[in-house]
Every structure is written in structure tokens, then in C-alpha cells.
Amino acid sequence: MRWLLTARVRRGLIGAAVLFLLLEAATRAEIVSPTYLPPASTVLLTTGGILTDPAFLADVGGTLTAWAIGLTIATAIAVPIGLILGSSWRSYLASTTAIEFLRPIPSVALIPLAILILGRGLDMRVSLIVYASIWPILFNTIYGIREVDPLAKETARIFGYGRVAILRLVSLRWASPFIYTGIRISAAIALILAISTELIAGGGSGIGIWMLRNSETGVPRELLYAGIVVAGLLGLVINVVMEVGERRLFSWHPRVRGNG
Amino acid sequence: MSAVGGASRQRVAARVGSQVGGLLLRVSVLAGLIVAWQVVTVAVDDRVFWPTPITIGARFWEVWVTNPDAWVSSLLPSVLRLLVGWFAATAVGVGVGTIVGLSPRARDYFDPIIQFLRSIPPPALLPLFIVLLGIGSEMKEAMILFGVVWPILLNTADGVSSVDPLQRDTGRAYRISRVDQLVRIILPSAAPKIFAGLRVSLSIAVILMVISELYAATDGIGFFLVQAQRTFRSLDVWATIVLLGILGYALNVVLGLVEGYILSWHRGAMRTRE
Numbered sequence: 001m002r003w004l005l006t007a008r009v010r011r012g013l014i015g016a017a018v019l020f021l022l023l024e025a026a027t028r029a030e031i032v033s034p035t036y037l038p039p040a041s042t043v044l045l046t047t048g049g050i051l052t053d054p055a056f057l058a059d060v061g062g063t064l065t066a067w068a069i070g071l072t073i074a075t076a077i078a079v080p081i082g083l084i085l086g087s088s089w090r091s092y093l094a095s096t097t098a099i100e101f102l103r104p105i106p107s108v109a110l111i112p113l114a115i116l117i118l119g120r121g122l123d124m125r126v127s128l129i130v131y132a133s134i135w136p137i138l139f140n141t142i143y144g145i146r147e148v149d150p151l152a153k154e155t156a157r158i159f160g161y162g163r164v165a166i167l168r169l170v171s172l173r174w175a176s177p178f179i180y181t182g183i184r185i186s187a188a189i190a191l192i193l194a195i196s197t198e199l200i201a202g203g204g205s206g207i208g209i210w211m212l213r214n215s216e217t218g219v220p221r222e223l224l225y226a227g228i229v230v231a232g233l234l235g236l237v238i239n240v241v242m243e244v245g246e247r248r249l250f251s252w253h254p255r256v257r258g259n260g
Numbered sequence: 261m262s263a264v265g266g267a268s269r270q271r272v273a274a275r276v277g278s279q280v281g282g283l284l285l286r287v288s289v290l291a292g293l294i295v296a297w298q299v300v301t302v303a304v305d306d307r308v309f310w311p312t313p314i315t316i317g318a319r320f321w322e323v324w325v326t327n328p329d330a331w332v333s334s335l336l337p338s339v340l341r342l343l344v345g346w347f348a349a350t351a352v353g354v355g356v357g358t359i360v361g362l363s364p365r366a367r368d369y370f371d372p373i374i375q376f377l378r379s380i381p382p383p384a385l386l387p388l389f390i391v392l393l394g395i396g397s398e399m400k401e402a403m404i405l406f407g408v409v410w411p412i413l414l415n416t417a418d419g420v421s422s423v424d425p426l427q428r429d430t431g432r433a434y435r436i437s438r439v440d441q442l443v444r445i446i447l448p449s450a451a452p453k454i455f456a457g458l459r460v461s462l463s464i465a466v467i468l469m470v471i472s473e474l475y476a477a478t479d480g481i482g483f484f485l486v487q488a489q490r491t492f493r494s495l496d497v498w499a500t501i502v503l504l505g506i507l508g509y510a511l512n513v514v515l516g517l518v519e520g521y522i523l524s525w526h527r528g529a530m531r532t533r534e
Contacts (some may be wrong), residue, residue, distance in 0.1 A: 018369075036391050093282070094286065097286050097290045104507075104508030104509040106508060109501050112486055191381050192381040195383050196383040196471050199384075199387075224388065225388065231384035232376055234379075235378075235380060235381055236379040238379075239375075
């Protein structure tokens with residue numbers, strides 16, 4: 001098992017290295033003018049440079065602030081609604097049509113409307129992040145609550161627990177990994193929305209704002225590309241942290257343990 | 261009139277009644293929301309920013325239904341871009357996904373690259389695509405392709421690698437050609453997972469279509485939207501959001517029909533297995 005792991009890591013590194021060399025060769029061959037497409041190694045060096053630049057880190061902080069606030073509010077709204085819709089078939093049926101109509105509205109289409117109504121500040125960004133992040137959390141909560149082992153609920157009932165206690169002690173706990181998966185999906189969506197709103201609305205601080213500033217003519221292109229690399233790294237870090245958190249938090253759950 | 265007939269008629273009436281009741285229940289929250297929206301907007305009386313749903317509906321009809329010019333200048337270019345990007349992503353995603361799914365070794369080589377590229381929020385690439393491809397349709401199609409290819413690719417890889425080994429061994433034992441194995445055994449049994457990926461990617465495609473047009477365009481729904489916003493025609497913004505909601509919904513319905521048609525054999529097969 002140990003050597004298998006290292007073979008995997010080795011192959012992964014080889015794959016990444018080959019891609020990097022191909023990019024480096026393509027950019028050094030100057031198929032596209034280097035003012036537009038600087039060499040891959042230059043971009044990599046610049047990435048290291050901006051990661052220690054306090055001004056850039058402030059922009060990363062701006063994006064992450066909107067991201068965190070939006071994701072928290074979305075969770076606070078979606079989980080209670082999901083609990084109700086998941087535990088009552090009637091309330092679920094009553095809201096399906098409303099959900100079917102609201103969900104397909106692409107969140108970014110709301111950006112112009114939100115700019116008109118809320119301006120270009122943090123509250124506009126957060127509202128859009130909330131709107132886009134609600135859906136995966138809501139649906140995962142509904143499915144999670146429905147998946148609860150009826151036997152567990154019956155057992156709790158026999159031991160004399162009331163409805164609310166069962167919901168809190170049995171259903172919510174059982175559904176928690178599902179809810180967490182929803183939050184994990186929404187974390188990626190929230191980052192997309194955070195950067196989209198910055199790119200389209202401008203103003204304030206954020207990676208998108210930083211990119212806007214650096215996509216103007218006269219600014220060395222590698223800065224823009226380094227910003228994209230950082231955006232990718234940010235997405236990757238968020239995903240990895242959420243995945244590790246999933247394993248840590250829910251190792252007790254039969255679903256996660258792998259024998260559910 | 262016999263008592264039996266009366267009873268059965270009563271039962272039919274009860275069933276119709278419960279169906280009507282079910283329908284009422286289904287639309288109740290939506291209807292409630294719309295009524296509340298109407299009441300609130302009438303009370304607020306802010307025609308610029310909070311038009312009533314009735315005004316929005318009327319404007320939607322005016323701008324997007326009875327206006328062929330808007331179809332040609334906005335709806336058509338947008339939908340074309342969306343479809344080109346999405347079909348290209350399907351070809352690339354299913355192709356690469358099949359390779360990666362068939363060979364664990366290839367998966368090892370590609371995995372870090374895929375994970376990194378997948379993590380880049382697609383809008384962050386807008387400035388890059390504009391530098392490389394300009395602000396025409398190609399830029400938007402490339403953007404859609406890049407953004408939606410990952411769910412298709414990963415789902416295909418997952419579906420292909422979890423094909424029943426017995427089926428693959430049978431194919432090999434009968435010396436069915438590799439191409440036939442791929443087309444007749446592997447891809448069909450991966451099809452349900454591939455479709456799940458296509459479904460996710462379609463809604464992302466709508467989002468990316470809009471955002472690429474919001475950022476830089478000379479036509480399309482997103483362009484219309486941003487023009488309306490810049491000239492403070494908020495009613496048009498509302499009407500266009502309605503259009504995009506309907507568009508997203510319609511695309512999903514069409515994909516659902518195609519999926520139902522293509523996968524009908526699959527459901528039959530699952531039933532006989534049970």
C-alpha cells in the first residue's frame with residue numbers, strides 16, 4: 001500500500017511537471033507574443049512574489065471575507081428550511097414548484113439587479129453569494145433528513161424523546177454529513193460568485209478587483225496570470241480543507257466509515 | 261342508478277379531488293410568494309427598483325415574447341454560444357474521462373492537473389480568455405467549455421471505471437473488438453453517470469454564458485442585461501431575469517427528455533435485474 005501511494009504521488013508529480021515543461025516550451029517558442037503570454041516560469045516566480053505582497057493579500061482577504069459571510073448566512077437559512085422540508089412531505093410538496101422556479105435563475109444574472117438595488121458594496125456581493133450557495137445546502141439537508149434510519153427514530157421515540165429532541169439528537173446528527181457535503185459544494189460556488197461579483201461590479205477589495213487593475217494595458221501580463229494561479233490555489237485549498245474536515249468530523253458516521 | 265356505480269363514481273370524484281388538492285398544494289407556496297410580492301411592491305410603490313410582478317410579467321411579454329428583434333440580437337447568440345461550449349465540453353469531457361477512467365495509470369498522471377484546473381473559479385479566467393481570444397463568441401465558448409468540462413469529465417471517469425468487471429471480461433472473452441467494447445459495453449453502462457454530469461454542467465453553462473456576456477460582449481442576453489442596468493432600466497433587468505429562469509428550466513427539461521429516451525433501456529435493464 002505504501003509503495004502504491006508513492007507511485008501515485010510520483011506519477012502525479014511527473015504529470016504536473018510535463019504539463020509545466022510543455023507550457024514553458026510553448027511560451028518560450030513565442031507562438032503568442034510574450035507580452036500577452038509570458039513564460040510559465042515567469043508566472044510561477046511572480047506568483048511567489050505576489051503571495052508575499054501585503055496589498056495582494058489584503059485583496060485575498062477581501063474575497064475571503066465576502067465568501068465566509070455569504071456561506072455562513074446561506075447555511076443559517078438553508079439548514080432550517082431543509083429540516084422542515086425534509087421532515088414533512090406536505091411542506092415539501094407545497095414548496096416544490098416555488099423551488100423549481102427559483103433554482104434555475106442563474107445567480108450571476110442577478111448581479112445587474114443587485115447592483116441597481118444594493119449598490120456595489122459588500123452587502124451586494126454577500127447577497128448574491130447567499131442566493132447561489134443556498135441550493136446545494138438546502139437539497140442536501142432535505143435528502144439527509146429523509147435518509148435518517150427510521151429504526152433510530154423509533155428507538156428514540158420509545159425512550160420517550162419528543163419530536164424536537166428526536167429532530168435535534170437523531171435526524172440532525174444523522175443528516176450532518178449530507179449537510180456538510182452541501183456546504184462543501186457551496187463553498188466552491190461561493191468562491192465563484194465572490195470573484196464574479198468583483199469582476200463585474202468592481203470597487204472595494206478582492207482578487208477580482210486586483211485582476212481588473214492588472215488586466216489594463218501597460219501592466220505586465222504575468223501579474224494577471226499569477227492572480228489566476230492564486231485563485232486556483234485558493235479553490236484547491238478550500239476544497240482540501242473541507243475534505244479533511246469531512247473525514248475528521250464524521251468518521252463516526254456509517255456513511256463516511258464506508259459500511260452504511 | 262346502482263349503488264355500486266354511485267360508490268365508484270364517488271371514488272373517482274375523490275381521486276380527482278385529491279389530485280386537484282395535490283396540485284393546489286404544489287403551487288401554494290409559489291402562489292403565496294407571488295401574492296405577497298405583489299402586495300409588498302404595491303405597498304412600497306417604488307416603480308423604479310421594485311416593480312410589481314404583474315408589471316414584470318407584462319414587460320417580459322413585451323420585450324422577450326412578442327419581439328422577434330430581441331430573439332435575433334440576444335436570445336439566439338446566447339443560446340448558440342451555450343450549446344457550442346457545452347457540446348465541445350461534452351466531447352472533451354467524455355473523451356478524456358474515458359481515457360482516465362479506463363487506465364488507473366493515466367488517472368494518476370492527470371489527477372493533480374485536473375484537480376488544480378477544476379479549482380480555478382472560471383470567472384477568474386475571463387481576463388485571460390479575453391487577452392487570448394478577444395471579446396467575440398470564441399472567448400465565451402472557450403469559457404463555457406473550460407467551466408463545464410469538469411463535472412462531465414469526472415463523472416465519465418467515475419462511470420467508466422465502475423463498469424461491472426464481469427461485463428468487461430465477457431466482452432474480452434468473446435473477443436469483441438476494442439471499439440465495440442467501448443461503444444457497446446463501457447459507454448452505455450457509464451451513461452447514467454455521464455448524464456448526471458451533463459445535467460450539472462448545463463446549469464453551470466447558463467451561468468458562464470451570462471457572466472461572459474456581462475463582462476464583455478456586443479450582443480446576447482448578458483449584454484442586454486448590462487445595458488439595461490447601466491441605463492437604469494430596472495424593469496428590463498427584472499424581465500430578463502425571468503427569461504433566464506425560464507431558459508434554464510427549459511434546457512433542463514429538454515435534457516431530461518433526451519436522457520429519458522437514451523436511458524430507457526437502462527431502466528428496463530435495472531428492473532429485470534431486480
